[in-house]
Amino acid sequence: MKRFLFFSVLSICISIASFANNNAVSEDLLRLDNAIASRPNIEQAKRTRIERLMTHVYTSENPYSDYKKIYEEYKSYNYDTALVFAKKMQSEAIRLGRDQYQVEAATARAFVYLSGGLFKEAYDVLSCLSDKYDSLPDIYYYTFARLLWDMADYAGGEVALQYDSLAVTHIKQILSHVTPADSAQYWYPLAAIDLRQHQYQQSIARMKEALLDSRCTEHERAIYESSLAFANYQLGKSDIALHHYINAAIYDMLSSTYETVALRMVAEILYEQGETAAAERYIRLAMADATHYHARHRQISISQLLPIIEEQQNDELLRQRHLAYVLLIFVFILLIGAGFAMRFIVKRSRAIHAAQRTIHDMNQKLIIANKLKEELLGTFLVSGSRYLSRIEKYQQQVKQNAIDRRYNELMTIPRTTDAHIQRANLDRKMDTMLLGLFPSFVQDFNNLLQEGERYVLKPNELLNTPMRIFALMRLGVTQNEQIAEILDCSINTVYTYKTRTIARSDLTADQFQEALMRIPSFSSSE
DSSP states (O other): OHHHHHHHHHHHHHHHHHHHHHTOOOHHHHHHHHHHHTHHHHHHHHHHHHHHHHHHHTTOSOHHHHHHHHHHHHTTTOHHHHHHHHHHHHHHHHHHTOHHHHHHHHHHHHHHHHHTTOHHHHHHHHHHHHHHOSOOOHHHHHHHHHHHHHHHHHHOHHHHHHHHHHHHHHHHHHHTTOOGGGTHHHHHHHHHHHHHTTOHHHHHHHHHHHHTOTTOOHHHHHHHHHHHHHHHHHTTOHHHHHHHHHHHHHHHHHTTOOSOSHHHHHHHHHHHTTOHHHHHHHHHHHHHHHHHHTOHHHHHHHHTTGGGGOHHHHHHHHHHHHHHHHHHHHHHHHHHHHHHHHHHHHHHHTTOHHHHHHHHHHHHHHHHHHHHHHHHHHHHHHHHHHHHHHHHHHHHHHHHHHHTTOHHHHTTSOOOOOHHHHHHHHHHHHHHHHHHHSTTHHHHHHHTSOGGGOOOOOTTOSOOHHHHHHHHHHHTOOOHHHHHHHHTSOHHHHHHHHHHHHHTSSSOHHHHHHHHHTSOOHHHHO
16 A cells, blocks of 8 residues: 555656646747737737828829738738729729739739738739749749749649649749849758758758858748758757747747647647647637638648647546556555565465465455456457547548538647557557567567567557557457447458468467467466
8 A cells, every 4th residue: 555655756756746846837929928918009000000001092193012012011910902903903003004014013913812822813913923024023933933832832743842842843944044142032041942852951050051140031030940940840940940930930020920720739749749838829810810811721731730738537547547647556565565475475375374374365365366457458449449549530521611611610629649650659559558468479479489480569669559459359358349439440450360370370279279378477477
């Protein structure tokens, strides 16, 4: 009892220390929270600027210029209004008959389509411009390159390579007339090409050069910081990536940018690091921003992370997991204690008749304890498998609702984690428990097979699928249906593995079964 209390208290202390460490607010997150808190003031200043521009446009001698200024305020702030003023720019440009204005206005309209996830519409607009005009501004090539890269990310495969190649061609149009003296205008296009070609170290170096340009706007700095973060994330440097994504999110706040990925990535990395509470706050804000802007593709990507924000369900699963660990530890300690007690009684049995009776009683208790142990472990494995099935169902619901754009229904779906990762974790835990019960199982099992037919495990692999099937049979799970449910495979798969494995042995099926059941458990091997 004292040992149980000791381990329980130790487990609680470790959990509290881990919780405190994981939820410690870093300096970067404090800066982000301060930027979020100041957002209402930044928004008010932006609205004031917009109202002043709106008032001036009615008396302006150059409405096109005023429409363009208003569009610049809205282009990453609100999709619908930005599109309205992009169209006003185009109407005014047509009225004035200025080619430069018409190219700028059409590019602005394409940028809004792109930011809202309407890739085809954006492509149609930009393609028409290249056919109609010989000389095009840098903003056209930037916008077209970003569109092609977004399309490449969406399409994947060989089509993505074609889009990437065409995007690089457009970026090189800009590089043909800029120099290092232009700083960010020179370094960022080079860094962007490196990023798409997976030259992450070189991209990071060039992106840092771009950030040194004091002429960069807050919105441009947000783009550069986000690109830096992505490169570091691809290199496995999640802490550095988180720092740059936070910087990008702060610049997005300062520039009132709602069409962004930085805040979503902050939430994703925090979730990967176990900071679920902080991740929940930021993913909700990211979804609110995407909804505010009407960025369809951002809403879809964010909705894939929404299950993690169901904190109550996660907490309940966490409590159940901790309880299961405590119960397994308790059963394990109980069995070890019973084993030592039995050995002690055996040594005393020849001395006195009363001790022999005690040994008999302890053996009966040990048999009952072992049976209880096996039932508990079998129940744990079955319930774990069923839980994974529910996770897969939840993921299908999330994807279907995202496709159908039923975003409100996504908020009601319990949060869970990826089913494949959970399945791998469960298999690993199951292998550990099975080998804990039958320490020599791998060697003893292979001894039942012919010399050249024995299984060879891969590095870091505890058991393979055939071994798991027969380990479960040794544990007492003999029905193919139960084994298939525990291992998340078909009954035919179980039957096939059993048949092929027995065929590797010189024993008959009945002899093989008897020999399998004689493989010693941890208690009998001591």
